Amino acid sequence: MKSIRWIAPALLLAALVIGGYWASQHLGKNETAPPVRYVLLDGTQADASQWAGKVMLVNFWATSCTTCVKEMPEIIATHEKFKGRAFDTLAVAMSYDPPAFVANFAESRRLPFGVAIDNTGEIAKQFGRVQLTPTTFLINKRGEIVKRYVGEPDFAALHSLVEKLLAEG
Known part of the structure; x- marks a missing residue:
């Protein structure tokens, strides 16, 4: 029985070492934005490689989402x-949003940025199974996701x- 007493502390120590190593490798590092390809409402084909050197705001939304419409x-x-x-915005309409509704919304609101329908x-x-709208990603010039907002962001903090x-740089 005495020989078993050291097992719990040893397992705890091993978990702490492994957790510390994982944290040192992953915390403070941003996830890279996925290499998505999309078609804008005007028919232009685009992909995430065109975001290089830009700060990107990628907003997942739907015309049926009242918060999305309110925050637009x-x-x-x-x-x-x-x-x-060196900043751009992409609005990505969810797959369940009727394309005619999206096109009408974009035209009537004169959206000044690219709008894609995620058919x-x-x-x-690719952005981590986004299901709730609005969900907005802020991506830095190196293509790393810096912030993910679920729901309406605090826009003053976002601007900062x-x-x-x-x-x-």
Whole structure:
């Protein structure tokens, strides 16, 4: 029985060492944005490689989502505020959103940025199985996901973070 007493402390120590190693390798490192391909409403084909050197705001939304519709003027204002400074926005309509509704919304609201319809759900899947809308990703110039917002972001804090990311080399 005495020989078993050391097993629990040894297992605890091993878990701490493994956890510490994992944390040192992963914490503070941003996940790379997936290499998505998409088609914009105007028929233009695009992909994430075109985001290189830009700060990107990728917003998953739906016309049936009241929070999405409510926050869209703030998304537009954010785009307008930073668009001349290596910043861009992509609005990704969810696969269940009727394409005619998306096109009508984009046209009637004069969305000043690219709008893609995720017909197959593949873009949402590649971004970590996005299911809730709105879900917004902020990606730095190196293509790393810096922040994921589920629900409406605090836009003042978002703008502050965009400023910081734009200032990075």
